Amino acid sequence: MYGPVMLDVVGTELTEADIARLTHPSTGGVILFARNFTSREQVTELVNTIHDVRNPPLPIAVDQEGGRVQRFREGFTRLPAARSILSYANNDIAQAANYARELGWLMASELRTVGVDFSFAPVLDLNYGVSVVIGDRAFGDTPDQVDSIASAWMLGARDAGMISVGKHFPGHGAVVADSHLALPIDERDKETLFKQDMQPFAKLIDQGLEGIMPAHVIYSQIDKDLAGFSFFWLQTVLRGELGFDGVIFSDDLSMKATDDTGDYPSRANAALSAGCDMVLVCNNPEAAEEVIIALEEYANPTASERCARLLGRASVSWDKLQTQDRWQKASQLAAAICAIQD
Numbered sequence: 001m002y003g004p005v006m007l008d009v010v011g012t013e014l015t016e017a018d019i020a021r022l023t024h025p026s027t028g029g030v031i032l033f034a035r036n037f038t039s040r041e042q043v044t045e046l047v048n049t050i051h052d053v054r055n056p057p058l059p060i061a062v063d064q065e066g067g068r069v070q071r072f073r074e075g076f077t078r079l080p081a082a083r084s085i086l087s088y089a090n091n092d093i094a095q096a097a098n099y100a101r102e103l104g105w106l107m108a109s110e111l112r113t114v115g116v117d118f119s120f121a122p123v124l125d126l127n128y129g130v131s132v133v134i135g136d137r138a139f140g141d142t143p144d145q146v147d148s149i150a151s152a153w154m155l156g157a158r159d160a161g162m163i164s165v166g167k168h169f170p171g172h173g174a175v176v177a178d179s180h181l182a183l184p185i186d187e188r189d190k191e192t193l194f195k196q197d198m199q200p201f202a203k204l205i206d207q208g209l210e211g212i213m214p215a216h217v218i219y220s221q222i223d224k225d226l227a228g229f230s231f232f233w234l235q236t237v238l239r240g241e242l243g244f245d246g247v248i249f250s251d252d253l254s255m256k257a258t259d260d261t262g263d264y265p266s267r268a269n270a271a272l273s274a275g276c277d278m279v280l281v282c283n284n285p286e287a288a289e290e291v292i293i294a295l296e297e298y299a300n301p302t303a304s305e306r307c308a309r310l311l312g313r314a315s316v317s318w319d320k321l322q323t324q325d326r327w328q329k330a331s332q333l334a335a336a337i338c339a340i341q342d
Contacts, residue, residue, distance in 0.1 A: 002028035002307040004272055004298055006061070006249070006280045007288040012038055014049055017285065022053045026292035028278050028307055029059045032116070033071055040075040040114055040318060047115035059310035061165075064107055064119040067136055067341075076110050077330075079103065080337035082123060082153075083136035086145060088337045093145055097152035099333060100139070104156030104164075106330035112161055112315035119157075120213060120249075122150040124166040124200040125173035134173045143199035151204050161313030165211035165249060166204055169238065170227060171197025172215040183260065184217045193219065202242055210309060211247040212238065214276075225274070229261060234275030247306045250279040254287060265294035277303035 006029035009018045021027060030050055037043050051057035062071050067081025080088075085103065089096035104122070111119060125131070126146055127138035139149040154164040170193055175184035186193075201212065214228040227233040228250045238244045250271040253264060261267045264287040268279045277300070281288040321327050 001025070001299075001301070002058075002278075002304045003292070004028055004276075004278055004295055004300065004303065005268070005288070005292050006031055006278050007285075007292070008033060008282050009036060009046075009050070010285065012036055012042055012046060014046070014053075019053060021285070021288060021292060022050065022058065024292045024296075026295040026298065027058065028304070029061060029310070031120075031280060031282060032060060032062045033282075034073075037072050038074075040072075043072065043116075044114040051115065056308070057311065059117045059307065060115065061118050061120055061310075062111065062116055063121070064111060064116075065121045065123060065137060066103070066107065069137060072111070072114075077106060077334050078338050079107055079334055080341050081136040082139045082149075083127065084337050084341040085149060086140050088340055093140075093148050096139075096145075096149050099337070100149045100153040101156035101159075102326070102330040102333055103337075104153035105159045106156075106327065106334060108157035108160035108162035109315070109321055109327065110318075112312050113318040113321055115312075115315075117310055117312040118163050118165065118211070120165045120167060121157075122153045122164060122166060123168070124150055124204065125168055125171055126197055126200075128174045130176050131173050132176075138173055143196055147200035147203040150200055151207055154204060154207065154209060161315060163210035163310055163312075164204075165213055165247075166201055166209050167213035168215035168217070168227075168251065169198075169201055169212050170215070170219070170233060171201075172217055173197065175217055184215075186217050186219045187221055188219070190219075190222050193222070198242075205242050205244050205246075209244070209246060211249060212244060213249045213251055214238075216251050226261070228276065229267075229270045229274050231274050239275065245306075247277045247303075247310060248275055250276045252280045252282045253291075254282055254284050264290050268295060272298065272300070277306050 003026040066079030086096045253267040
């Protein structure tokens with residue numbers, strides 16, 4: 001059984017306190033950050049140690065989108081920002097999708113060599129030119145651009161044995177505020193959101209998208225709660241209208257946008273009650289401790305079964321990966337796109 005909490009670890013090796021939190025039955029996964037990485041060899045050992053702590057092993061995630069958001073860098077291929085793919089393809093969506101599939105495979109195949117199970121990607125937000133926190137993390141400005149390119153990226157990751165997590169449902173790109181630092185409020189109506197921002201989510205769900213992370217945004221014309229704490233968004237729309245049956249992750253409960261929901265256990269309970277399968281508590285070991293203790297009696301067998309699908313499939317060694325023609329071409333593609341991005 002997987003617990004409902006995904007948390008992080010302090011450094012490049014597990015401490016006794018880390019192990020105590022990881023072995024707690026409320027824990028269901030681990031997210032790694034740049035501070036947990038110094039080299040491929042080191043992170044492979046860390047990942048193996050985490051996987052060995054529990055049986056079945058805890059799924060391990062990282063944010064490895066590319067561009068600004070790439071936690072593992074030295075020794076890994078530098079990945080371009082999502083928006084650069086379409087630019088490199090001269091705004092040809094079909095060509096950009098071909099490139100994206102290779103880059104999704106490249107990202108996933110490299111992470112799988114060190115044992116990481118999945119990345120929190122792709123970003124499915126539209127770029128409206130107002131959100132600094134989204135910006136070039138978006139694959140494009142229109143629903144057709146984003147859903148075509150992101151779906152190809154997802155299929156590439158799947159080729160490498162990795163699931164995908166679309167974010168930030170139902171769309172974060174039209175708000176100025178950064179939810180890490182403030183509470184964003186989107187005042188658009190339901191019809192606009194459904195026609196624009198939600199189209200990429202709907203398309204990827206139809207193609208088997210395995211995970212979704214809702215936005216820490218309030219859509220004030222539609223529902224009073226943050227999307228990640230909203231029964232309407234998670235149950236009525238995501239599960240009901242869109243038919244999504246994958247894992248719903250909360251965004252990090254340490255983000256400023258969640259402050260009005262209460263203390264950390266209150267935030268976790270609100271997210272789970274709304275329909276999240278797993279909640280993230282990052283960069284705050286004391287808060288993670290509070291949450292896993294508060295959820296000791298919590299049980300959701302359906303969510304646990306969904307989370308079992310997060311583990312990556314078989315992978316090859318780094319040395320063998322480098323001999324593959326697909327890796328060589330994909331890494332050259334990434335370098336070429338990064339060159340124009342710079």
